[in-house]
Amino acid sequence: MANRDIQRISSRFSILFRWMAIATPLLTLLYWVFFNHLPEGMQPLTPYPTATIVWQTATLAFLISLLPGSVAIAGLLTLTRLFRLYEKAIYFTHENVRLFRRLGILLMLWVVANLLYTTLLSVVMTINNSAGERMVVASFDYSDLAILLIGAVVILISWIMEEGRKLEEEQAHTV
């Protein structure tokens, strides 16, 4: 019965992550297209005050957003594939281990991509400001450190899953 629960819930997660992977770039695009028309109360993602931006800035900002965005999409697609395997009751294969390891690496890459994103975005958003009002922002806080640690833990778990794979293979070849 537990196996069926895993399969059922995994199926839902697989669908959810697939749609999130599709929605992420679309929402990012929409955000920058309608940046100048964001409703009141919806805080801009930038940490610095901006009035309106020209379309060239919005385009550059969108492209820069794809830095962490592409890592996020890759992560969501990895999760989609992983849960699709769980949906088929495939738990400890080379593919499972590979996807788990990939997830850990992507988590760590996300931190790097996010740092680059913050820095580049600050330049793009303030380059047209008058002298003395241009900024270069680099941000690394506790949440980034936590994500790095989680990424390292996920990679370690992938090593443990590799041991699980060996055990399952042993079991499959025991008559």
Next chain:
Amino acid sequence: MAIIVNLDVMLARRKMRSNELAQRIGITEQNLSILKTGKARAIRLSTLNAICEHLECQPGDILEYQGDDSPHDT
């Protein structure tokens, strides 16, 4: 692996098919095939017991050790 499984020989002597033996001892044909083709990494004593019971033989009739230095049977 140096352990050789001579199941085919015993099956031929007892004039029994693989699928019949698999059914009698309660394992799948795929598992029996894994054993016959030497891909098995381990065999349960219960399985070995059931094979010997149904083929009326000894474990040594089915399992043979051939190390690098062991002489071949004639």
